[in-house]
Amino acid sequence: MCGIAGFVTGPARNAFAGFQADVLDRLAHRGPDDRGWLIDGVAGQGSPPAEPGRYGLFHLRLSILDLSPLGHQPMATPDGRFALVFNGEIYNYLELRADLEKDGARFRSQSDTEVLLHGLARFGPAFLPRLVGMFALALLDRDRRRLLLVRDFFGIKPLYYCRPGGGFAFASEPKALRPLLSGRVRADRLFDYLRDGLTDAGSGTLFDGLYQLPAAHWMEVDLETGTPGEPVRYWDIDLRRRADITFPEAVARARELFLESVRLHLRSDVPVGTALSGGIDSSAVVAAVRAVEPRADIRTFTFRTDEPGIAEGHYADLAAEAARAHAHPVGLGAGDLAADLDALIGVQDEPFGSTSIYAQYRVFRRAAESGVKVMLDGQGADEMLAGYDGYFAARVGSLLGRGHLADAYRFATRAATRPGVGGRAMLLARGLRRMLPSGAQANAKRLIGRPPVPAWLNRGWFEARGAGPGADRQTAHRGHQLRERLYDTFTRTSLPMLLRYEDRNSMAWSIESRVPFLTPAQAEFYFSLPEEYLISPDGVTKHVFREAMRGLVPDAILDRKDKIGFATPEKRWLAELGPWVDGILSPDRLARVPALDAAGVRKEWQGVRRGARPFDWRVWRWVNLVRWAERCDADFTG
Numbered sequence: 342m343c344g345i346a347g348f349v350t351g352p353a354r355n356a357f358a359g360f361q362a363d364v365l366d367r368l369a370h371r372g373p374d375d376r377g378w379l380i381d382g383v384a385g386q387g388s389p390p391a392e393p394g395r396y397g398l399f400h401l402r403l404s405i406l407d408l409s410p411l412g413h414q415p416m417a418t419p420d421g422r423f424a425l426v427f428n429g430e431i432y433n434y435l436e437l438r439a440d441l442e443k444d445g446a447r448f449r450s451q452s453d454t455e456v457l458l459h460g461l462a463r464f465g466p467a468f469l470p471r472l473v474g475m476f477a478l479a480l481l482d483r484d485r486r487r488l489l490l491v492r493d494f495f496g497i498k499p500l501y502y503c504r505p506g507g508g509f510a511f512a513s514e515p516k517a518l519r520p521l522l523s524g525r526v527r528a529d530r531l532f533d534y535l536r537d538g539l540t541d542a543g544s545g546t547l548f549d550g551l552y553q554l555p556a557a558h559w560m561e562v563d564l565e566t567g568t569p570g571e572p573v574r575y576w577d578i579d580l581r582r583r584a585d586i587t588f589p590e591a592v593a594r595a596r597e598l599f600l601e602s603v604r605l606h607l608r609s610d611v612p613v614g615t616a617l618s619g620g621i622d623s624s625a626v627v628a629a630v631r632a633v634e635p636r637a638d639i640r641t642f643t644f645r646t647d648e649p650g651i652a653e654g655h656y657a658d659l660a661a662e663a664a665r666a667h668a669h670p671v672g673l674g675a676g677d678l679a680a681d682l683d684a685l686i687g688v689q690d691e692p693f694g695s696t697s698i699y700a701q702y703r704v705f706r707r708a709a710e711s712g713v714k715v716m717l718d719g720q721g722a723d724e725m726l727a728g729y730d731g732y733f734a735a736r737v738g739s740l741l742g743r744g745h746l747a748d749a750y751r752f753a754t755r756a757a758t759r760p761g762v763g764g765r766a767m768l769l770a771r772g773l774r775r776m777l778p779s780g781a782q783a784n785a786k787r788l789i790g791r792p793p794v795p796a797w798l799n800r801g802w803f804e805a806r807g808a809g810p811g812a813d814r815q816t817a818h819r820g821h822q823l824r825e826r827l828y829d830t831f832t833r834t835s836l837p838m839l840l841r842y843e844d845r846n847s848m849a850w851s852i853e854s855r856v857p858f859l860t861p862a863q864a865e866f867y868f869s870l871p872e873e874y875l876i877s878p879d880g881v882t883k884h885v886f887r888e889a890m891r892g893l894v895p896d897a898i899l900d901r902k903d904k905i906g907f908a909t910p911e912k913r914w915l916a917e918l919g920p921w922v923d924g925i926l927s928p929d930r931l932a933r934v935p936a937l938d939a940a941g942v943r944k945e946w947q948g949v950r951r952g953a954r955p956f957d958w959r960v961w962r963w964v965n966l967v968r969w970a971e972r973c974d975a976d977f978t979g
Contacts, residue, residue, distance in 0.1 A: 343371060343428045344517075345427065345428045346365075346513065346517050347488070348510040349395070349563070357505065359520060360393065361380065361391070365378070365389065370851055371403065372402045377414050379398045380397040384417070384424075398415045400414040404611070405610060406434075406452050406453050407610065412452040414454060422484050423458065427478040428476065430453060432608055433472070446463070479511065489561055490554055490559065490561075490562065492553075492554045492558055494557045494576050495556050495836070495856075495864075496836075497840050498844065500553065501518060508567035519973070523979075528807070531808070531936055534962065539838075540691060542833050555574075556832070594866065599863065603629040604634075606717060607630065613714075613715040613717065616642055616701075616718045617661065617666075618657065620901070621728075623718065626717050628893040628894045639664055639665065640669060641660075642704045642716070643668060646909065646910055659895045669711060675918050681699065681703075694838065719858060726883040727827060728883050730759065732876065733880065734771035734775060735822040735827075736752060736772075736876050737752060737753055737769060738822035753768040756876075759880055796938065797938050799937060887899045919950055925968060926943060931943070945959070
């Protein structure tokens, strides 16, 4: 796990003045163990020279595998043709190494980096589907005068880029590229964040001119001109594939795949811990660690709250006790949030969705204080296994789309007994709405009180920039609404956000966070299963995985009907911090963010404070945006 950056100036070298001198300092938290660079073919350690070169690679190392100097990067092949900077881990590197050695490769280190270097040098992008891991990398090919950029299958590791002066620069985090950006805000991305809390979708970002290489893509950059080619996808989930498998067979296969993934994710030369909420996913990770490593020293880190409705401490205790783990609780209050907000905004680079991100941030801090350098987390399971209540409507839509009206009614009746679903009639209505054309879906939302543009947004500001509500995404195959809804949240909406939050929160404390649910084999398997294996006819979410974990995870956890996650007492916190919120949402400070209607925001906030208006995450988005805009001197004039 590391930080990487690089550039190709092309004809406009002066556009990069000062960039290479401090780029490593801006990413120092990602790799405190070593620094390396390669500029115009000359390698060095420590701080790079200030005089800009024609091209360069930069690396900050967080030593996880092979802690010796032999793991130093940029790492070059013996003939000097290829040089690699790499952020992430290749978990099956031992198996790949054995295969490469059979083909004649010779290795100096015990690192996964060297395996990746030899594999890419020999096979190019064709080597990528053989990997099991998380990675963002840049491979310099001096003979072809090309720079190859790659991002892992799911986008676990970040890779941002921009094109100053017609050249090209990339880095692990936006903050490293900020000196090369204008600071202008993209109105379309801002609208999506403020209205829907949506961030990190697609290749764009909130900063104009800053992009992400999409997950499961590679891209080449011309070393002479700095011109990038079009991104090329090297892996995807085939939604047409269907597994011919019985439910008991699927349970056995799910257990096998998960335990094997956890076994690979435990490969480390430094201490490993786990993030534990008490939910099914994180509890399964802890249980699997004990199953594959009976003598492991398991350390769990859990956010604890006594807030009614979201307290999961009892379940976290059950999971830790069953796995014979050493538990480390993390308690937080409203004052902690106020004190840490600016630091957290700086860590994340862009606004984020809710204060649960803060709880995660502090869990990683506690792990770092305990000497843990690697953490396992349950991210990704909900988006593969239909873990959220919102997937119930998609399942109803699937049944209705196939003409199974009686089954849809029975499913809605049973699912409606689960907490937070909203009743059978509501569930059937939402399932029916998913069958409507896009325009009709928007009209249906208006009828239930969800206007396309909230009153607290400055409609004129967005319209002047061509931004506003777009058409709802319509499912292409109405009989497979759930499958396609899962794919959307897995690749476009929910998971990309969560992975960004996790990467920044962990790396802020120089911790490598690993997500053992996210392997191509597991994703391809779960997306091929019948929908009733994911949500049972009785409305049990993650049906196949719950059964796969019987005997490992306590039944009290597997039989939970509620879904909480790293939830925080956000409403109470902001109520306690009323004067603090008032200060941030003051008229003069809101006036600096013209995308918001200052009077509308103040009216809504005062109504929420008095209890006259319902509380939801919009309050947090206002506070987050105002402080983010002030910290990064955001430009709203574009």
